[in-house]
Amino acid sequence: MTERNTEARHPASQGLHARDASVVLGALLSAQVQAIEALRPALPALERAADAAAVALRDGGKLGYAGAGSSGLMALADCLELAGTFGLPVERTPMLFAGGAAALLHMQGSVEDDPALALADLDRSGLGRGDMVLVLSASGSTPYALTTAEAARARGVKVAGFANVAGSALLGLADIPVLIDTGPEVVSGSTRMGAATAQKVALNMLSVLVGIRLGHVHDGYMVNVVADNAKLVDRAARIVAAVAQVPRGAAEAALQQTHGAVKPAILVARGHSPDDAHKALERTGGHLADLID
Structure with missing residues (x-):
């Protein structure tokens, strides 16, 4: 078997065992x-x-x-x-x-x-x-x-x-x-x-x-996050508030209407009904940019 470069000697290997930590x-x-x-x-x-x-x-x-x-x-x-x-x-x-x-x-x-x-x-x-x-x-x-x-x-x-x-x-x-x-x-x-x-x-x-x-990241936020623990529930509320530009309370209310789904909650927080939010996302293939930018 010919030697692969991953098996070759690194210049720093020689005497490694004897060097200071x-x-x-x-x-x-x-x-x-x-x-x-x-x-x-x-x-x-x-x-x-x-x-x-x-x-x-x-x-x-x-x-x-x-x-x-x-x-x-x-x-x-x-x-x-x-x-x-x-x-x-x-x-x-x-x-x-x-x-x-x-x-x-x-x-x-x-x-x-x-x-x-x-x-x-x-x-x-x-x-x-x-x-x-x-x-x-x-x-x-x-x-x-x-x-x-x-x-x-x-x-x-x-x-x-x-x-x-x-x-x-x-x-x-x-x-x-x-x-x-x-x-x-x-x-x-x-x-x-x-x-x-x-x-x-x-x-x-x-x-x-x-x-x-896939439209699951918007403006650096995880807008398709699955909130299945306290940390992620809090993160979801912060994401909705930041992207929709609404207070924390409005973000939490929107998430309740969408059963924790972040993308439609962002649209709900901006005035859409949950049903309209889901339909709008279907039209854009799940991308928020065309709907809020």
């Missing part, structure tokens, strides 16, 4: 910052991936996430936040994680080498023609990720492949290849560090852009 921490921080900077060349690919994901969701399809090990954990973290942040139904954002829930408590390397697990997870996800899946692998050669990407494409699913090694197999399989060339790790081969950090930041940016494309 402050020097070690400084080297690790610098490496993390450099890893994030590696995202700049990937921005056009991230935009294409976000646009494709938004189209899939807008047309009633699904946006799946897939990965193993650290890459899978980064994918899982972003996937789980979509419902609370953007109000996306969980059944439309399936997660394919090598080893399933059991692997979240006891990580097992062997599961990432099992193509049968990938196929079974893909079957359970329900992903099909018109849907999209984001497949992550630092090396770009993880069997679980490659099998998922290949089988998904065969089913008509659009694949965005995220890898940290140029020329890797996953990038070759993907409809939208996203190369994040983070290079060697300070702890050689530990891609849970720079590579995983950059992957998570990439997914953060992608999902926010998807939210904007």
